[in-house]
Amino acid sequence: MRRRFKKAGGDDAGVNMTPMLDIVFILLIFFIVTATFVRERGIDLVPPPPSEEPPVDPPPLILVQILENGTIFVNQQATDIARVGARIERFRSENPDSPVLIEPDPDAEHGIVVTVWDQANQVGARGVNIQPREQGEQGG
Template sequence: MRRSRLLSQEQDDTEVNLTPMIDVVFILLIFFIVTTSFVRESGIEVDPPQAATAQTQSQASILVAISPEGEIWVDREPLALAALGPTVARLQAERPSSSVVIQADKDARSGRLVEVMDRLRQAGVEQMSLAAQP
């Protein structure tokens, strides 16, 4: 009788309680979701020109890409030149401390780059940078 009690107590003590482990997994999941930084992309891959004086910019929240064919991309969407100003103005209203970086391909026409910069200035963009490789 005494032996059966000891065996039953040992069996009760060896059970694994999964509740604390599940709690820890959920806390880790929440931690990784909160600390993840999301990378913003313009939507197309461009080959920027090289510049010896290029500087790294820590935060660029609005990326405007110009392809070699002259296409304009913002937030993974192709845009017409006429729609560029209102789109970027809306994005700046959503993110007030944002800056605009123009990622022009090295084979893109300089005339298209000037048109894009002009539309951005008309939309009220004050801080604008050009992407280049060091």
């Protein structure tokens, strides 16, 4: 049997990790202490006090209905697609602050809806919104 002899000084040399862990904890504490935290502002949920003035009636709505077959109605009057802007402008001359509601049928062509939207914006209508018509509603 052969015996193996260890060489002198052949001890396992290990790295002492304690100083490195101390430095890591010191850096962690340093970054936590020096970090700036963003304070987000909340929304004020207190309602304004009630006004003494009587409520003002809103201006009448300009309703643009687009049916499945491409027929367009502006305030219950059949209108050609090229004349929608002029018709909206005529109603706005009587009530300049009237909002425009475009109510397309779910099966109406998107190109017609976009054209009506563009014409309403070109005549300067504010508050142009699109709300799809429910399936059971009748048009015209």
